[in-house]
Amino acid sequence: MEKSRVAIYCRVSTEEQANGFSLESQAAILEEYAKSKNYEVYDLYIDDGYSGKDFKRPEIQRLLRDANEGKFDIVLAWKVDRISRSNRDVLNMIEMELHPRNIKLLISTCDIDSTTTIGYMFISLLGTFAEYERTVIIERVEMGMSKRASNGNWCGGKILGYDSVNGVLEINEQEKDVVTKIFEMRASGLGYKAIASRMNELSYTTKHNKAFQINTIKTILNNPTYIGKIRWGQHRQWDKKRRKGKSKTPIIVEGKHEAIISKELWDKAEEIAKHQNSKALTDSNLKGQFLLSGILRCPQCGAGTVMTKRKKRSGEGYHLYYMCQAYHSKGITACRTNLIDKQSIEVQLIRVVKGILCNQDLVRVILDKVKNEGSHDIDELNSQLNAHLKEMNKLIQRKEKFNQAYILGDIENVAYNEAMKALVQKIDVTEQTIHKLNVLIEKKSSKVNITEELILEALQNFDTLFEQADIKDKKQLIKALVKKIEVEPDRKWLKSIVFWFSEGDALPLNDMRRTVS
Numbered sequence: 001m002e003k004s005r006v007a008i009y010c011r012v013s014t015e016e017q018a019n020g021f022s023l024e025s026q027a028a029i030l031e032e033y034a035k036s037k038n039y040e041v042y043d044l045y046i047d048d049g050y051s052g053k054d055f056k057r058p059e060i061q062r063l064l065r066d067a068n069e070g071k072f073d074i075v076l077a078w079k080v081d082r083i084s085r086s087n088r089d090v091l092n093m094i095e096m097e098l099h100p101r102n103i104k105l106l107i108s109t110c111d112i113d114s115t116t117t118i119g120y121m122f123i124s125l126l127g128t129f130a131e132y133e134r135t136v137i138i139e140r141v142e143m144g145m146s147k148r149a150s151n152g153n154w155c156g157g158k159i160l161g162y163d164s165v166n167g168v169l170e171i172n173e174q175e176k177d178v179v180t181k182i183f184e185m186r187a188s189g190l191g192y193k194a195i196a197s198r199m200n201e202l203s204y205t206t207k208h209n210k211a212f213q214i215n216t217i218k219t220i221l222n223n224p225t226y227i228g229k230i231r232w233g234q235h236r237q238w239d240k241k242r243r244k245g246k247s248k249t250p251i252i253v254e255g256k257h258e259a260i261i262s263k264e265l266w267d268k269a270e271e272i273a274k275h276q277n278s279k280a281l282t283d284s285n286l287k288g289q290f291l292l293s294g295i296l297r298c299p300q301c302g303a304g305t306v307m308t309k310r311k312k313r314s315g316e317g318y319h320l321y322y323m324c325q326a327y328h329s330k331g332i333t334a335c336r337t338n339l340i341d342k343q344s345i346e347v348q349l350i351r352v353v354k355g356i357l358c359n360q361d362l363v364r365v366i367l368d369k370v371k372n373e374g375s376h377d378i379d380e381l382n383s384q385l386n387a388h389l390k391e392m393n394k395l396i397q398r399k400e401k402f403n404q405a406y407i408l409g410d411i412e413n414v415a416y417n418e419a420m421k422a423l424v425q426k427i428d429v430t431e432q433t434i435h436k437l438n439v440l441i442e443k444k445s446s447k448v449n450i451t452e453e454l455i456l457e458a459l460q461n462f463d464t465l466f467e468q469a470d471i472k473d474k475k476q477l478i479k480a481l482v483k484k485i486e487v488e489p490d491r492k493w494l495k496s497i498v499f500w501f502s503e504g505d506a507l508p509l510n511d512m513r514r515t516v517s
Contacts, residue, residue: 003040005072006106007063011047011082023048026078033108034076042072043439052085055093064093067103076106080126087128094123149232152256159225160207161260169225169257176260178204182220183261187268192217197331213329221273224252227266228259290322291346291475296485298324299495301335308339340491348494349478349485350466378441385437392430399423 010026023046034041043066045059055061060083066072075098077083083105084090094105094114105114105123113119145155154169161179162169178199185195196212206216224231234250290307298305303326309318320342326334402419405411411419466477484498 003038004074005042006034006039006074006076007042007045007066007072008034009045009047009060009063009075009077009082011050011052011057011060013049013051026082030076030078030108039074039076042066043436052081052083054086055084055089064097067097067101070101072103074104074106076108078107079109080107080123087124091124094120146232146251149230149251150253152230152253154225154230154255154257155232156225158207159223160220161226162257169255171258171260175207179220179226179260180265182217183226183265183269186221186272187265189272192221193328193331196329197333200331200333211330211333215329221269224266225255225257226259226261227263228255228257229253230255289320289471290342291471291478292322292349292485293475295479295482296322296340296345296487298326298335298338299487299489299491300324300338301326303335305340307342308337338491340487344492345485345487345494349482349497352494352497353478353481381437381441385434385441388430388434388437392427392434395423395427395430399427 008027008030010023010030012023012026027044027046031041045063047057047059050057055064063075067075075083080090083093097103098105098114106112107123107126110122110126112122114123149155154164154167156164158164159169161172161175163172164170181204182195182199185198190198192214195217196214199212199217204212206212220226230251230253232251293306294304296305297303301324303324305322306325306328308321308323308328310321311318321339322342322345323340324335324338327337399420402411402416402423405416466474469477482497482499486495486497487493488495
């Protein structure tokens with residue numbers, strides 16, 4: 001009878017590691033369990049130092065991909081909360097990913113099976129308990145922090161300008177001058193970028209000894225801690241809701257610490273902020289029109305680019321450009337503006353992409369690159385596999401010689417046992433290595449079969465859709481096709497384009513230009 005293939009999943013969070021939870025013990029328990037059930041272990045999936053709050057973990061994602069390809073019959077975990085502390089995530093995984101593929105979830109601690117009615121019920125209950133436990137812990141921590149904040153106590157971490165000593169903020173005199181300088185520059189009318197650039201030019205650094213960026217400056221200028229206040233609860237459930245979890249009624253009370261900034265200086269900085277925000281609304285309306293944001297690179301430092309504008313001499317309208325993101329965030333110490341004319345570069349890109357449709361030779365070049373992708377890696381893995389298979393044959397032959405010598409009485413019992421113990425260990429290690437290499441080769445070999453017709457069809461569909469799309473959809477279409485764009489040092493001409501289907505190799509622009517000349 002063919003053995004069932006089992007995928008073993010183990011996880012510990014950073015906090016659990018500190019409390020002595022061991023991945024090794026989890027794996028050992030599960031391997032012993034699989035052995036007792038006569039299962040064949042397909043592979044171990046181990047997330048080391050990841051929380052169970054969601055599925056944003058590399059090994060659980062690999063497990064789900066392998067499940068989709070039918071590589072095992074069972075997922076084995078020590079406890080339900082190893083899979084996730086969210087009951088909904090656990091049940092969705094069972095109902096949407098495992099059961100439709102005839103894969104079951106087994107929990108070793110209580111020997112329950114998700115394919116049985118009782119087992120499914122217990123997994124659901126245990127998942128609910130795990131989620132409830134996590135929620136209670138979070139609520140208790142938040143209640144304690146809220147109470148501390150309401151009493152004017154500091155509840156945060158590190159903050160520039162202060163040192164936290166036993167939970168009490170004490171002014172750091174050197175950093176105090178840095179904070180004061182930032183507020184004074186803001187009150188004089190400078191924007192976030194100008195302040196960040198100036199601070200970096202003066203060799204000032206953040207609390208973490210890093211260069212100042214726009215968001216760093218903005219966070220400092222919006223923090224009432226510097227006028228002696230305590231603010232708590234501005235963002236709730238940040239890991240799930242992000243900025244949508246912003247509270248309209250955070251706790252803001254007088255703190256027990258000394259202020260660094262006067263109320264007068266704070267108010268001046270706030271007035272500048274109101275004026276700057278009214279200007280920023282106009283800029284935000286333009287952002288969606290920049291088709292190449294995130295994929296067009298600065299020709300000097302290789303960073304991404306962001307939008308910027310310059311007023312026309314006539315006073316009516318603006319010239320639109322892509323600008324180096326490193327300069328935008330950190331100023332002149334990081335890079336230069338390296339402005340790239342928006343209209344010119346976008347027209348060139350669209351012309352080149354459409355030109356590819358008429359160039360079947362170039363499509364075949366792309367196809368060759370896709371077919372050859374990973375072939376070198378597979379050859380290397382096959383070479384390693386052959387070497388280990390030869391080693392395994394030698395070990396087996398040596399084992400047979402020891403057995404023969406023992407039967408003939410040519411070797412003593414004690415010497416035989418010691419030699420065989422070492423030999424069996426080597427065989428086990430070699431078997432595991434061979435299995436892992438086979439798994440890797442299988443993964444590398446199971447690529448999608450991309451044909452010339454498939455590439456041509458994708459590009460032709462792109463051309464049709466692009467003509468009919470609005471600005472937002474055009475941006476998505478370009479990003480679906482293009483991974484990275486580089487320009488010449490003069491910032492006037494395209495240098496290279498990296499397409500997603502070319503697997504990281506930039507297509508030569510001299511070839512592409514011939515298609516559109």
